[in-house]
Amino acid sequence: MLELSSENARGERSWAARLRNGLTKTRSRLSGLFGGGAIDPVLFETLESALLASDVGVDATQFLLAGLRERARRLQTAEQLKAELRAMLLETLAPLEQPLDLAGKKPCIIMLVGVNGAGKTTSIGKLARHFHNQGLSALLAAGDTFRAAAREQLAAWGEKSAAVVVAQSGGDPGAVVFDACAAARARGIDVVIADTAGRLPTQLHLMEEAKKIKRVIAKAETGAPHEVWLVLDANTGQNSLSQLKAFDEALGLTGLILTKLDGTAKGGVVCAIARQRPLPLRFIGVGEGVDDLRPFAADEFVSALLD
Secondary structure: OHHHHHHHHHHHHHHHHHHHHHOHHHHHHHHHHOOOOEOOHHHHHHHHHHHHHOOOOHHHHHHHHHHHHHHHOOOOEHHHHHHHHHHHHHHHHHHHOOOOOOOOOOOEEEEEEOOOOOOHHHHHHHHHHHHHHOOOOEEEEOOOOOOOOHHHHHHHHHHHHOOEEEOOOOOOHHHHHHHHHHHHHHHOOOEEEEOOOOOOOOOHHHHHHHHHHHHHHHHHOOOOOOEEEEEEEHHHOOHHHHHHHHHHHHHOOOEEEEEOOOOOOOOOHHHHHHHHOOOOEEEEEOOOOOOOEEEOOHHHHHHHHHO
16 A cells, blocks of 8 residues: 555656656746745746736736736745745635536436647547546547547547547537447446547538537437536647637537647646636646646646746
8 A cells, every 4th residue: 555655646646747847948037036035026027028928818918917026015035925826826826626427327428529739539539538547437429520530539539548539530429429339338338438520610501500519419419518628728828718718609518628738838728718718627637648647736736836
């Protein structure tokens, strides 16, 4: 038992290091601002520029600066101001940290949507591995029937993640997902993760298709889909907000996955999301490895941004 705990501890340290390393470009703009000097107008001006450059966004930046100016009245050093920034960031991001509740849902059906190239299919494979590590079985529905390599990519991830894959050659994505739900019930599967083709919010016919897939899932399983998650590429920065708004209005999102945080200078977009569209940030990704997707933890994220 002690050996298992040690292994888990090593894994957590490794993840924290990968997250910190992934956010290096964002952190470099923020952490170096707070030396041993006094708090003055120049510090606030520099901090404002750093926050905006990190894609925190105008609204969240103004909110943070207003709070810090108020708190600064009782502070003396820049290091103390950094501690207050940490506290404010934690307060801002804490609502995004909401553990996924699978109770009473078997199978729990999760539908993933997003624009082309955001990392949906890769995220599905990593999610399957995450659930497998928790002792849960997963079935992957290859609902992206447009992209030629999507089925093969999902099948490869299924092998890595010990997950069943349901796919058809061409055909209607709704039919694939319907069959996947039926197969999951028959096999006693815990979680179904449905892939969908990448689409822009401006492609109205494809957005209508996504709505249709959601309706088909509802017919296949009462109360489903239990989760509808938008996969966002962290490198799109503030553009993520317009995607989030459009997909949420069309599909009623229940959560987000933020991918490609490794190497991005726009990690502050999480703050913008928290201020403007605070949906649960279910998972974040920091690499291509099968274990490089983990549930979002606000304290862990803030530490990677500032320390």
